[in-house]
Amino acid sequence: xxxxxxxxxxxxxxxxxxxxxxxxxxxxxxxxxxxxxxxxxxxxxxxxxxxxxxxxxxxxxxxxxxxxxxxxxxxxxxxxxxxxxxxxxxxxxxxxxxxxxxxxxxxxxxxxxxxxxxxxxxxxxxxxxxxxxxxxxxxxxxxxxxxxxxxxxxxxxxxxxxxxxxxxxxxxxxxxxxxxxxxxxxxxxxxxxxxxxxxxxxxxxxxxxxxxxxxxxxxxxxxxx
Amino acid sequence: xxxxxxxxxxxxxxxxxxxxxxxxxxxxxxxxxxxxxxxxxxxxxxxxxxxxxxxxxxxxxxxxxxxxxxxxxxxxxxxxxxxxxxxxxxxxxxxxxxxxxxxxxxxxxxxxxxxxxxxxxxxxxxxxxxxxxxxxxxxxxxxxxxxxxxxxxxxxxxxxxxxxxxxxxxxxxxxxxxxxxxxxxxxxxxxxxxx
Amino acid sequence: xxxxxxxxxxxxxxxxxxxxxxxxxxxxxxxxxxxxxxxxxxxxxxxxxxxxxxxxxxxxxxxxxxxxxxxxxxxxxxxxxxxxxxxxxxxxxxxxxxxxxxxxxxxxxxxxxxxxxxxxxxxxxxxxxxxxxxxxxxxxxxxxxxxxxxxxxxxxxxxxxxxxxxxxxxxxxxxxxxxxxxxxx
Numbered sequence: 001x002x003x004x005x006x007x008x009x010x011x012x013x014x015x016x017x018x019x020x021x022x023x024x025x026x027x028x029x030x031x032x033x034x035x036x037x038x039x040x041x042x043x044x045x046x047x048x049x050x051x052x053x054x055x056x057x058x059x060x061x062x063x064x065x066x067x068x069x070x071x072x073x074x075x076x077x078x079x080x081x082x083x084x085x086x087x088x089x090x091x092x093x094x095x096x097x098x099x100x101x102x103x104x105x106x107x108x109x110x111x112x113x114x115x116x117x118x119x120x121x122x123x124x125x126x127x128x129x130x131x132x133x134x135x136x137x138x139x140x141x142x143x144x145x146x147x148x149x150x151x152x153x154x155x156x157x158x159x160x161x162x163x164x165x166x167x168x169x170x171x172x173x174x175x176x177x178x179x180x181x182x183x184x185x186x187x188x189x190x191x192x193x194x195x196x197x198x199x200x201x202x203x204x205x206x207x208x209x210x211x212x213x214x215x216x217x218x219x220x221x222x223x224x225x
Numbered sequence: 226x227x228x229x230x231x232x233x234x235x236x237x238x239x240x241x242x243x244x245x246x247x248x249x250x251x252x253x254x255x256x257x258x259x260x261x262x263x264x265x266x267x268x269x270x271x272x273x274x275x276x277x278x279x280x281x282x283x284x285x286x287x288x289x290x291x292x293x294x295x296x297x298x299x300x301x302x303x304x305x306x307x308x309x310x311x312x313x314x315x316x317x318x319x320x321x322x323x324x325x326x327x328x329x330x331x332x333x334x335x336x337x338x339x340x341x342x343x344x345x346x347x348x349x350x351x352x353x354x355x356x357x358x359x360x361x362x363x364x365x366x367x368x369x370x371x372x373x374x375x376x377x378x379x380x381x382x383x384x385x386x387x388x389x390x391x392x393x394x395x396x397x398x399x400x401x402x403x404x405x406x407x408x409x410x411x412x413x414x415x416x417x418x419x420x
Numbered sequence: 421x422x423x424x425x426x427x428x429x430x431x432x433x434x435x436x437x438x439x440x441x442x443x444x445x446x447x448x449x450x451x452x453x454x455x456x457x458x459x460x461x462x463x464x465x466x467x468x469x470x471x472x473x474x475x476x477x478x479x480x481x482x483x484x485x486x487x488x489x490x491x492x493x494x495x496x497x498x499x500x501x502x503x504x505x506x507x508x509x510x511x512x513x514x515x516x517x518x519x520x521x522x523x524x525x526x527x528x529x530x531x532x533x534x535x536x537x538x539x540x541x542x543x544x545x546x547x548x549x550x551x552x553x554x555x556x557x558x559x560x561x562x563x564x565x566x567x568x569x570x571x572x573x574x575x576x577x578x579x580x581x582x583x584x585x586x587x588x589x590x591x592x593x594x595x596x597x598x599x600x601x602x603x604x605x
Contacts, residue, residue, distance in 0.1 A: 076443065
């Protein structure tokens with residue numbers, strides 16, 4: 001076997017602003033999977049996980065570099081390649097989900113980014129922010145050039161925030177509880193029903209409105225499924 | 226009837242609801258814009274009259290204004306829905322669109338598309354630092370890495386990762402790792418045998 | 421979610437194989453595997469097991485629950501109970517399909533197992549349809565879904581969630597293209 005492949009996955013020192021989190025590569029991949037599923041099933045765009053994306057990319061690049069140096073005929077190489085393929089798929093799919101939502105809700109996404117307070121975590125990664133701004137400008141320019149500028153003077157602008165639908169936070173989602181939560185308020189569906197509270201036990205699964213549990217998705221207390 | 230022409234534009238897209246891109250209806254768009262122009266001019270005249278006391282004109286001014294708004298709304302919907310279809314084409318065909326699709330796009334749409342391509346490319350280049358990541362690849366979860374291929378022409382010896390060397394001879398069939406074959410499949414040396 | 425993506429997640433589960441080759445420990449990003457010694461059982465993720473099996477480099481040992489008697493018991497219990505009984509694996513359906521499609525020669529009574537798992541699945545999906553129906557007609561706001569697997573949820577996901585959203589829009593007197601959604605005609 002070749003030495004290139006035998007370097008044990010060393011811990012990744014993740015420089016978080018609040019605390020230094022030490023994550024093993026396996027934990028990192030678990031984080032990516034979590035983020036991937038949450039993003040897939042949440043009706044709105046979630047906070048970006050740039051640090052996870054960057055660390056996973058680093059792991060992949062590192063492994064690919066090692067594979068370049070491996071002798072032909074190393075039986076381990078194909079196993080590593082299969083794993084790389086799987087992780088790369090998950091990473092691409094995660095980034096695609098986000099990009100799709102950015103395109104779908106671009107005026108709202110940019111608005112939220114604009115109204116974000118100093119120190120609040122950013123919804124978009126720097127490269128997503130650049131993409132969203134370009135997408136907005138490109139689409140606005142296009143609508144102007146092809147039709148709006150040929151309309152009567154009082155109709156030459158469109159309010160994008162009103163024109164493009166907002167994410168529907170009242171959508172139902174499926175979730176699994178990772179950390180027990182007590183007294184989650186369930187709002188009534190009709191006038192003759194009353195609101196009530198439920199306890200979300202660890203490991204239990206539920207179907208309910210996204211709005212109710214959105215903060216629990218961000219905090220990692222529940223996983224969308 | 227007002228707004229009939231613009232409804233026809235929307236219907237046109239609805240008829241090809243499978244994401245196909247019908248030809249850009251420049252003529253239809255022009256007719257709607259003409260209708261808007263004449264509605265606007267009539268309103269200008271009536272507004273001036275109304276200012277001098279003809280308050281009986283106000284309902285028709287309001288009606289025309291609603292029609293103007295509806296026309297604007299529907300045109301924007303027509304154009305935006307086309308953009309979404311064009312966007313989907315980038316993911317389906319890659320950055321070069323087939324000629325028959327380009328033929329159905331107006332100049333401004335081609336421009337939007339080329340800008341979209343640029344934005345997407347620079348996004349993908351900057352992902353995660355380093356060389357970036359092409360997220361238009363890996364659309365499906367990776368499956369069994371070995372696939373059955375048939376050799377379409379003589380290609381000579383070929384070494385796979387585990388060190389074995391095989392002879393790619395015309396019409397021979399092999400069981401090979403997918404990543405090793407992809408390029409040869411694109412080059413037309415191998416074809417994937419779908420069982 | 422595409423079913424192939426649920427299958428992708430199922431392939432992460434571990435299964436025991438008996439390799440016919442030797443190889444040192446492999447340090448994957450997601451954790452260590454091996455070492456591999458001919459004849460000695462070792463745990464690997466399903467994606468690797470299937471690949472090795474495809475290349476005739478191992479024998480797959482079916483999971484404990486993939487056995488006719490156990491599955492018959494499960495089927496009977498599933499039919500008797502009104503609620504969803506616990507399943508032996510969160511990916512029982514996908515694993516059965518994957519292992520039976522690629523390693524059926526290593527699984528005793530493969531055909532019988534296929535039928536039993538299908539029976540269990542059908543019973544559960546029928547219950548799921550009933551609960552989805554009552555969830556909608558009772559206009560519930562919350563449901564507990566313990567013991568349901570991702571693949572099972574996935575079979576009703578699009579239909580159920582779309583229906584609920586439509587009903588919500590109708591109830592809150594919002595047409596799909598109301599004040600919001602000028603472009604979204």
